[in-house]
Amino acid sequence: MDSVNQAEFWQQRYESGSIQWDMGQVSPPLKAYIDQLPQSAKNQRILVPGAGNAYEVGYLHEQGFTNVILVDFAPAPIEDFSERYPDFPSEHLVCADFFELSPETYQFDWILEQTFFCAITPSRRDEYVQKMAALLKPQGKLIGLLFDKDFGGDGIPFGGSKAEYLKLFAPYFDIDIMETSTNSHPARQGSELFLKLQVK
Ligand SMILES: C[S@@+](CC[C@H](N)C(=O)[O-])C[C@H]1O[C@@H](n2cnc3c(N)ncnc32)[C@H](O)[C@@H]1O
Structure with missing residues (x-):
């Protein structure tokens, strides 16, 4: 199995501080998306898989979203997150392999993708899409x-x-938006697509 499919690979990267993907802040396009959500969205069930240091989870929590589940299979960033957010519900911190999450246990209104897809071996992309679709409620995004x-x-x-x-x-999602993001972090300007997909 490729090392990137194993938690040890990522755990080591966090332990050695070799985390070049880490922006140290909530991603601006995702912050903008979260900011325009109505009050009624605050209790929606949200998954952030491969969350790492999870700035988006922290931001959602700060904004009063109460039902956010952080998943990562490397324990180091989860431990770090719980130190930064001691009042975040510990049962919402899940140290597990995304591909092992059971749709019987986990169903979400929406799932947030942030630098997780690019961490997955390309040969597993179909599996990624199918798992995302399976974990979403009807009309989930x-x-x-x-x-x-x-x-x-x-x-x-x-x-x-x-x-x-x-x-x-x-095959699994209706494409509502898949467009070059106009408000990316300067280091990622012009190189990322913002997406909003609804499960079929
Ligand atoms: C490139 S990092 C991105 C972290 C975070 N989303 C960010 O933007 O800073 C990828 C993250 O996905 C996690 N990861 C990779 N494959 C995973 C899997 N199969 N299940 C759960 N987490 C996984 C890694 O441990 C790592 O924290």
Whole structure:
């Protein structure tokens, strides 16, 4: 199995501080999305998989979202998060493999994608899409950002293109939005697509 599919690979990266993907702040397009949600969304069940240091989870919590589940299979960032947010419900911190989450146990109104897809071996992309669809309630949404960029290497981050993503997601999702993000972090300007997909 590729090392990126194993928790130890990521745990080591967190332990050694080799976390170049970490923006140290909530992603601006996701903050903007969260900010325009109505008050009625605050108790929606939300999943943030591969959350890492989970700035988006922290932001949702600060804004009064009460039903946010953080999933990561590396314990280090989860421990770090719970130190930063001691009042975040510990039962909403799940140290598990996303691909092992059971749809019988977990069903969400929406799922937030932030630099998780690009951490998954490309050969597992179909599995990723199917798992996302299975974890969503009827009319549930996948919201987030995907890199619209070929990084050239054969390790993380694994990039891709809009054409590829449309083909990948279309069997399971209606594509509401998949457009170049206009308010990305400066380091990612022009290289990420904002997406809003609704499960079929
Ligand atoms: C590139 S990092 C992104 C972290 C965070 N989303 C961010 O933007 O800073 C990918 C994260 O996904 C986690 N991860 C990778 N594969 C996973 C899996 N199968 N199940 C759960 N977490 C996974 C890693 O441990 C890591 O924290």
